[in-house]
Amino acid sequence: MKARILQNQYYSFLAFSILSSSFIANLWIFCSVTNAQQQMQMAHSNIGKTNAAPFSGKDPITFQADKVSYDSKAGEVVWEGDVHIWQNDHTLRADKVTFNKTTNIATASGNVAMVEPDGEILFTQHTQLGNNMQEGIMDQVYALLADGGKLAANGARRTGGKVHDFSRSVYTACPICAKNPKKSPFWQFRSYQAIRDMENQRIDFSDTFIDFWGIPVFYMPFFSITDPSVKRRSGFLIPSINWSSKYIGAYTTIPYYWAINKWSDLTFIPLFATKTGPQLSTVYRARFNKGMLRVEGGIADDTVGQHAWYNSYADRSVDKFKKGAQGYLFLKTEWALNDHWRYGGNINVASSANYMRDYRINGYGQDTLESDLYLEGFGEGSYSKVSVQAFQGLNRGVINNSDLPFSLPRYTYSYFGQPDALGGRFSLNTTDFVLYRPRGVNDQRGEVALNWDRPFDDSAGRKWLITLHVDSNIYRGTHLNEQPGFYRTRKSQFTGQALPTFAVKMNWPFLREFHIGDSTGTQIIEPIVQLIAAPHSKGGRNFYMPNEDSWNYEFTDTTLFALNRFQGTDRLDGGARANVGVHGNWTWNGHQVDFLVGQSYQEHIQGHMPARSGLDHHMSDVVSRLRISPVQWLTATGRTRVDPYDGKVNFADALFNFGFSHFGINGGYIYEPVTPYYYFYRNPYDHEGASKLYWQKTNELTLGVSTDWDHWxxxxxxxxxxxxxxxxxxxxxxxxxxxxxxxxxxxxxxxxxxxxxxxxxxxxxxxxxxxxxxxxxxx
Structure with missing residues (x-):
């Protein structure tokens, strides 16, 4: 059970006595210096400002009243009528305000309203302060708070200038019925007594009920919070109780917060469970002028038993970590060097995935935990980053730590220039790295990608894009016969590739208006043709070239006109080809139909591609996309890829949303004749080919319904x-x-x-x- 109180700002009404005493005391200071009638003036209120100055004995006081009288013999000044008094954005309004120097008692009566700079308003009919403002009382307190909260109390008393006692207070943030103000709100907090200790900066409540519709449903005999005037204060936070956990049983946490100083704090979170040993975790946070630091860690005595299990490949998996002491560490820091450069790091490690599972550590459920140290810079049209990276595997059914790489280091640079004299724009990208695996391919890569785009329109309305592009890479690889490459050599290899590409793309949109009843719409038919010329890359297959970023390959409408349809640049999509497509759009009266259908014609067949990739023939699969919104309550998007030779669907997905004002249905569907996730689990180039799991169909449906009515x-x-x-x-x-x-x-x-x-x-x-x-x- 997690229970948190976010911010108890609604108790800020407890500050009324300080406000009253300081305000009235300064009224006497002002009046003892000069004649009040001669100094009466108007002032502009600044209610609502959050940066207002506090009450002060030195700052001037401005007031307005219908009548002012001063008795020098009695030492008394009286404001009557519509009295308004201001000092430093604080406002007091009353029918009558009196201060007697002899008795040292200040009294405000009749429709008293006190307004703070943040907009909070305190109402009462009578307040009286004495003994140099150290003692005071207030009758029938009402408060309208800046956060929308509302407060009522029978009365309040100030003692010694340090303790404020409120009797029978009621608080709610719910609206009050305008027709029947006495009707109970949806919920309210009722306390018999609330004591604010100014010296110890805390508020204690006793005999508190939580009412719903005026009916008490929960009782708290005592609870305490930090004074709302204090932004941060050390103390215990709300404990949590969790009734059941699959691995550790029922458990509770009792957090303690330590405000170390103005810029740092530390939270201790001990956990006690019924089925396993305790855990102590801590969170340290600090903010500085040019940086921040957050460190979270924990240690536990994990006694939950471990068991072996088998994954989809029939591999037996046993956690190497036995019972006993385990822990985790999550560190995040970032610092600014100047306006253009910053550096930082993220360290995320855990003793075992089972430990994270048992104690529900944030991050469990992911495949890996990633750690990195980096330096990055930002310029005009440019970005640069150098980093070192490491990974820890969490899903032992798929990933083993010995198979994961270390990046030592990785460098990325990107530049996008301004239009040149020819109207084109130049860009440069590079991603270079050194990768080390305890078990698997180790390699180093240097890369440069140069690109120049020149768009222009002709007199016939055609939109042209000329592209000159060059990809170049050099590699050095060892252990190439191991995963993830599975190449047919055990020798270290030094190789490279360069692929110049020339592309011309033409979009020819035809636009017309049409009428449906009283509505006017637009129709667009846009043929698209793209010609790409590049040396044949043999499907990007080089038996000595490592592959770190191009395992995923998907030919759909989103990659139809891409220069390189691989995900990265370790594999390049070369050869001469023509991509053609037709895009159409109809829009009328807020409705829309949009479609794209296209195909690629290749001079060379892409070899060494996964089956049913869509590019294993000179004429590729036909890809299409359709988006419809024929009415306001229905939208749908569907995509397909169909083999033109046998008519089989090699890919399909769809999303739809159907909804009225109080009811909605949404869903999704995906289909592929294979499960591409498993293609590279083992060597796909040996005599056995891809894993049997790869040939299992992906055919899934997701459906959701929702409804709302009134407040439900x-x-x-x-x-x-x-x-x-x-x-x-x-x-x-x-x-x-x-x-x-x-x-x-x-x-x-x-x-x-x-x-x-x-x-x-x-x-x-x-x-x-x-x-x-x-x-x-x-x-």
Whole structure:
């Protein structure tokens, strides 16, 4: 259970007595210097300013009143009528204000209103302060706070100038019924007594009820918070209680916050569980003039038993970390060298994935934890970054730490120039690195990519783009026969590649207007032709050239007109080819239909490509995209890739959203005749070819529904693998929300296996009180 109080600003009304005493005391200082009637003047109020100065005995006081009288013998000054008094953006309004020097008592009565610079307003009918403003009382206190909160109290008392006692106070952030102000709000906090200790900077509450619709539902005999005038203060935070966890059972945390100084703090979070040993984690934060530092870490006695399990490849996996002491460290820092350069680092390590799973450490569920140190600079049209990177594998069913690379270092530079004398723009990119793997390919790469684009239009309305592009790389690789390359050599190799490319692209849009009833629309038909000339790269396959950034290859409408359809530059898409397509768009009365269909014609067939890639013939698959919004309550997008020789669909996906004012349905679908994720799990070039898992179809459907009515809302979703005939995940939420309160119940179930964990469930209950905070229970 996580329970947090975000900011208790609504208790700022407790500052009224300080406001009263300082204000009235300064009134006497002003009046004892000069005659009040002679000094009466108008002033401009600055209510609402957040940078207002506090009350001061030296700053002048400005007032306005219908009548002012001063009795020198009695030592008394009286303001009557519509009294307004200002000092440093603070305002006091009353029907009558009296200060008696003899008794040292100041009294304000009749529709008293005190306004603070942030907009908070305090109302009462009578307040009286005495004993050099160290003692005071206030009757029937009402407050309208800047954050929308509302307060009422029977009365308040000031003692010794340090302690303020409020009796029978009520607070709410909900609207008050205008027709029936006595009607109870949706929720309210009722306290028998609230004591503000100015010396110790804390507020203690006793006998507090939380009411809903005027009915008490929860009771707190005592609780304490830091004084709202203090931004940061050391002390215990709200503890959390979690009723159930799959691995560690019920557990509780009791955080302690230490405000070290104005720029740094430290939070201790001890955890105690029923099924495993305790954990102590800490969070240190610091901000400086030119940088920041955040360090989070923990250590635990993890006694949860480990077990072996098998992944989809039938590989047996056992966590090498035994029971006992385990821990984690997450560090983030960043510093500015000057206006153009900064450096920083991220260190993320954990003793084991099972430990992160057991104690629900942030980051569990990812495939890896990444750490890096970097230096980066920003210029006009340019960017530069040098970094070192390391990875820790968390999903042992897919990734082993010995297979992951270290980047020692990695350098990236990008430049995009201004238009030149010919109307073109030059750009340069380079990504260079040194990679080391404990088990696998080790390689070094140097790269330069040069590009020049020249767009122009002709008199027929055609839009042209001429591109001159050069990719060049040099490599040195060792252990090339190991993963992820699986090449047929054990020798160290030094090689390279260079691919100059010339491309011309023409878009010829035809535009016309049309009429449907009283509506006017536009129609665009746009043929697109692109010619690309480059040396044949044999599908980018070089048996001595490492591949670090071009494993993923997807031919769709998004890459139809790309110069290089590989994801990176270790593999280059060469050869002469022509790409053609037709783009169309109809728009009318807020509705739209947009489509693109196209195909690529290649001189050379791309070899060594995954099956069903769409580019294993001179005439590629036909790719298409369709987006429709025929009515306001329906939008849909679909994409396909179809083999022109056998008519088979090699790729398809779709998204749709159907919804009215109180109901909606959304969904998605994806299909591929293979599962490309598994293609390179083992050597795809040996006699066995790709893994059997690669030939399993990807065929999944996701569907979600949602509804809302008045203050209620609900939603549900499900994801199902049609090819495997099993549900992958499902969940939902039900909740209530109004202007001052929200409550949600969330459920999620995941049936796929991650790191040996499957059929995981999560239930979360959340309550959100406006201006107070969020309370949660999860299991």
């Amino acid at each position: 809302h609900a939603s549900a979703f499900g994801r199902r693998s049609i090819s495997r005939k099993e549900t992958v995940a499902y969940g939902g939420t039900v909740g209530y929300r109004n202007d001052c309160f929200s409550a949600d119940v969330i459920y999620f179930k995941q049936k796929t296996m991650i790191n040996g964990e499957e059929n995981s469930d999560m239930v979360l209950f959340m309550l959100n009180f406006k201006t107070i905070g969020v309370f949660g229970i999860n299991g």
